[in-house]
Every structure is written in C-alpha cells, then in structure tokens.
Amino acid sequence: MRKLKTTIAVVTSVIAMTGCSSQVGGSAAPAEIDVRQLDTGKYPTRPLSEYSEFNPSFTFGRRLAAMRLADSLVLGQEVDPKLTFGSFESIDSGTPGVMSKAVVPALEPNNMLYGFATGNSDIKEFAVMSLAPGDESLADYLRNRKPTYFGLSVMQFPDATTAERAATEIERLDFDVAADLNIRVPLGKYPGAHSHWRPGVASMVSTLSHGSYVVNVQAGVAEAEADKLTDLIQRVFDAQLPRLDKLKPLSPVEVVKLTSDPERILERTLNPQKLSSPDARLFASYGLQGFLQTRRDLLQIQGLYKKVGADQFGRSWDSYIIRTRDTDAAQTLLDGMFVGDAYKPAEAPEKLTSVKCTENKDPMDEVKRFSCAVQYRRYVAYVQSQQLPDAHQRAAAQYAVLANSQ
Structure with missing residues (x-):
C-alpha cells in the first residue's frame, strides 16, 4: 500500500544610522519609539515592497x-x-x-x-x-x-x-x-x-x-x-x-491572478533576504488554521490566539508576524508568549519597550536558541537567532519595519 511522504507610512525619509549600515526611517509618531535610535545592525528596516516586487506566474x-x-x-x-x-x-x-x-x-x-x-x-x-x-x-x-x-x-x-x-x-x-x-x-x-x-x-x-x-x-x-x-x-x-x-474552487486564470500578500502581513515582516517568492515553509501568509498546520508546536496556545482575535499570520524566513484584534489584544498576546517550562527569560534589547525575549530550552529546526517578540499597534512579531545580540538586532529591525509600514 502506498505510503505518504514528507515528512507554516509614517516615514518620510531614509536616514543612515550612526555606527551601522542599516537604513532606518524618519520621525516617530507621538508616544512611539524613534526607530532611528535603534541598533538594527545589518538588517533592513523598510517594508518589503521597497526592495522586491512580486511578479505573478x-x-x-x-x-x-x-x-x-x-x-x-x-x-x-x-x-x-x-x-x-x-x-x-x-x-x-x-x-x-x-x-x-x-x-x-x-x-x-x-x-x-x-x-x-x-x-x-x-x-x-x-x-x-x-x-x-x-x-x-x-x-x-x-x-x-x-x-x-x-x-x-x-x-x-x-x-x-x-x-x-x-x-x-x-x-x-x-x-x-x-x-x-x-x-x-x-x-x-x-x-x-x-x-x-x-x-x-x-x-x-x-x-x-x-x-x-x-x-x-x-x-x-x-x-x-x-x-x-x-x-x-x-x-x-x-x-x-x-x-x-465553503471554499470556492479556482480556475487556472484565478490561480495566476492570486496576490502574494493581500492582507499586507508579509509587508510588515522582517525579511533579511529581501525576497518575495511565495514558499509554504519560508515565505507565506496563513489564517489561524493554516498556520497551525505548519506549526503544530504552537497548538497549545491556539486558545490565546483565538482570545486575541488573531486572524492573519505571516512567516518570512525566520521571522513571524501575527495580526490581532487591536492594540490591547496585541499586548495580551505578547504577555502570553514564551510561557512555560520550555522557556527561560532572556535579556531584552535596549530602547524597545513592548518586547519580550526568551532562551528556548529545546531548540530545534523550527525554533532557534533565542527568540524575541515585539508588539506594535495590533501586530506582534517575533524573530529568532542562535545568538542573543543578533536576536536583539533582528527585534529592533522588526519593530522598525512595523513602524515604517504604516
């Protein structure tokens, strides 16, 4: 018998940060962090559309x-x-x-x-x-x-x-x-x-x-x-x-006309590779059901996702983003992340306030040693790295991308 095989716009200028090569956007809105002051290292801080254009095929x-x-x-x-x-x-x-x-x-x-x-x-x-x-x-x-x-x-x-x-x-x-x-x-x-x-x-x-x-x-x-x-x-x-x-079938013409980021979720995600080619594992957007198909390790917090009205999820290489109901819901989601025996609190990056970092006690292919989550308005995004300083720079760059995508 056969066996199956296998085996997830407030910016008006671009200003170079002193001491790093990344380009960071302009002034912050009231009560928001001035992203020009963040240490983003080598990582991009602008929305993906400024680097790459999706070509339908x-x-x-x-x-x-x-x-x-x-x-x-x-x-x-x-x-x-x-x-x-x-x-x-x-x-x-x-x-x-x-x-x-x-x-x-x-x-x-x-x-x-x-x-x-x-x-x-x-x-x-x-x-x-x-x-x-x-x-x-x-x-x-x-x-x-x-x-x-x-x-x-x-x-x-x-x-x-x-x-x-x-x-x-x-x-x-x-x-x-x-x-x-x-x-x-x-x-x-x-x-x-x-x-x-x-x-x-x-x-x-x-x-x-x-x-x-x-x-x-x-x-x-x-x-x-x-x-x-x-x-x-x-x-x-x-x-x-x-x-x-409940799912309307697509014609071949409709398949070709599909857009890669209709909810502008990937636009807001840190994308170090600056690539926009869709890939179910590396560069993809899903609703809650599809996201859980690709991240079964997160099944245990699906109740939290539902509580905060999380309806869109994006993966851009080693970065993830979640859209919630509103700002308060996003803060609730951030507070509920990285909780349990699998996580150990880690130092957070300087100058970021709505941020939470962890050392993952059981790293694996999908989860690197360190993770940092940042909240911006109704979005929560999290990044990963094997080194904490790099995770900090990724988190800062991710926050800048979120701020620069409004």
Whole structure:
C-alpha cells in the first residue's frame, strides 16, 4: 500500500544610522519609539515592497493556492484529540513528492491545479509523511509503535468530472501496486469513496472526489482492524468535506491572478533576504488554521490566539508576524508568549519597550536558541537567532519595519 511522504507610512525619509549600515526611517509618531535610535545592525528596516516586487506566474499562483487551501484543511485534533503531532507539504506541481510515484500518472494528465497535504499522529516520532513509497521495512518498524494516524491530501482539479476521473485512477493505480494482496472496502457513509486495505496491515487508504476536489486519506490504527480503520477515515471525511463546501474552487486564470500578500502581513515582516517568492515553509501568509498546520508546536496556545482575535499570520524566513484584534489584544498576546517550562527569560534589547525575549530550552529546526517578540499597534512579531545580540538586532529591525509600514 502506498505510503505518504514528507515528512507554516509614517516615514518620510531614509536616514543612515550612526555606527551601522542599516537604513532606518524618519520621525516617530507621538508616544512611539524613534526607530532611528535603534541598533538594527545589518538588517533592513523598510517594508518589503521597497526592495522586491512580486511578479505573478502560474508557478507562484499554484503555491499561493495551496497556502489558501491549507486554511481549509482539518487539523488532526479535530478528528481525534490525541492526534496533535503532524507535518505538512504543499502540492504545487504535477509530480508532488508527497504522493506515491504509482499514482502520479493520475494527476498531471487530469490537470491537477494545486493541493495541500498534512500528516497527523498521536506519536511525535511517527512522521506520517516521511515514509517513502516502497520503504516497507521502515514502515513495518514504525507501525510496531502502534500509532494512530492519518495523512490527508486535498487536490483541486478543473471540474467535478475530472476530479471523479482522477479519484478513480488514483485508486486503480494504488490498488494495482499489490493487487494480489489488497481488497476493496466499502465506506457505508461515503459510497462514492474508493477504498482498500491489505488484511493484516493496520492501515487503509481511501480516495473521494467532492466537487472539483479530490480528498485522499491514508489512515492507521494500533491493530489491523478494518472497522476501526473505516471509522477513522469516515471521521476525517466528516470533518473535512464541510470545509471544502465553503471554499470556492479556482480556475487556472484565478490561480495566476492570486496576490502574494493581500492582507499586507508579509509587508510588515522582517525579511533579511529581501525576497518575495511565495514558499509554504519560508515565505507565506496563513489564517489561524493554516498556520497551525505548519506549526503544530504552537497548538497549545491556539486558545490565546483565538482570545486575541488573531486572524492573519505571516512567516518570512525566520521571522513571524501575527495580526490581532487591536492594540490591547496585541499586548495580551505578547504577555502570553514564551510561557512555560520550555522557556527561560532572556535579556531584552535596549530602547524597545513592548518586547519580550526568551532562551528556548529545546531548540530545534523550527525554533532557534533565542527568540524575541515585539508588539506594535495590533501586530506582534517575533524573530529568532542562535545568538542573543543578533536576536536583539533582528527585534529592533522588526519593530522598525512595523513602524515604517504604516
């Protein structure tokens, strides 16, 4: 059986700061910090549009459409509260790495436009989307940990007829990988779903067309029990399909016309690379749902995000930004960040007031050793670095970008 693979204007002049090479904007508004006095080091302090212009293309449009779709994908915990660990992949080409090579021939010929995939598991070490097709020994080893999981891929096709044809072909190609071992399985609640499993193996795959969308689910439970597998897949469909009903499919022309930063969230984010090419992992904007797909480590504070009305999130390389309801809500969010045993208070940079720094006790790929968050009006942004002085300069530059983006 196939395995999923994978594996987030008050300025009027530009004045050079004494003692550093960065360019910092002009006078501050009343009661605001004069950003010309901040130590921003080598980092840019102006809005991104002053450095880089976004050029629409079908390639970029597919990436943006995939990010848009991420905001309509169900999180694992909405299906089962235990499924809090996960990963994601953007599907923005006709040969996505997240899909089994066996089913790729069903995608491009049917003009798949874009998609998004997430993995959801109750075991941190069980990376649903990291299993390459054919890695049977690795898959068997990981299944011995008896995880509960599902991998969810949603793809949009030009119309319902094409989507149904693609779903049928995906099932046929996937089933034929081990046609002598696989058996077809009906889903009582979803008679149009194409499903199969291999008896004795604790996983099942199901593919369903829903309007212009194709929804593909691979699910696993602790023991090889068909009833539990079909129940899990049906619960995924129950949670996912209503979300797709609310998301208007895009035509190829609409895909090309997508803008990279409609809410001007990335415009306000520190971007040391000065690059504006959309990327689901490195340069992207999401709503709360999509952001949590890309940052499962922040699931525990989603209640705080909802409390402060956080509705837009941006990632620009190692910088993040959050738009809240208003200034008071932004201050509440800042106060609630970096709280818990995983954080140790760190010295804050000079001259910044609404700022909070931490030393992360468990650094990893997504989280560097030091983080600093700054609040400006209704926005909270945070930066990361392996060195505290560098984190301070990034925080100062981020505040300047926020001030200079009004």
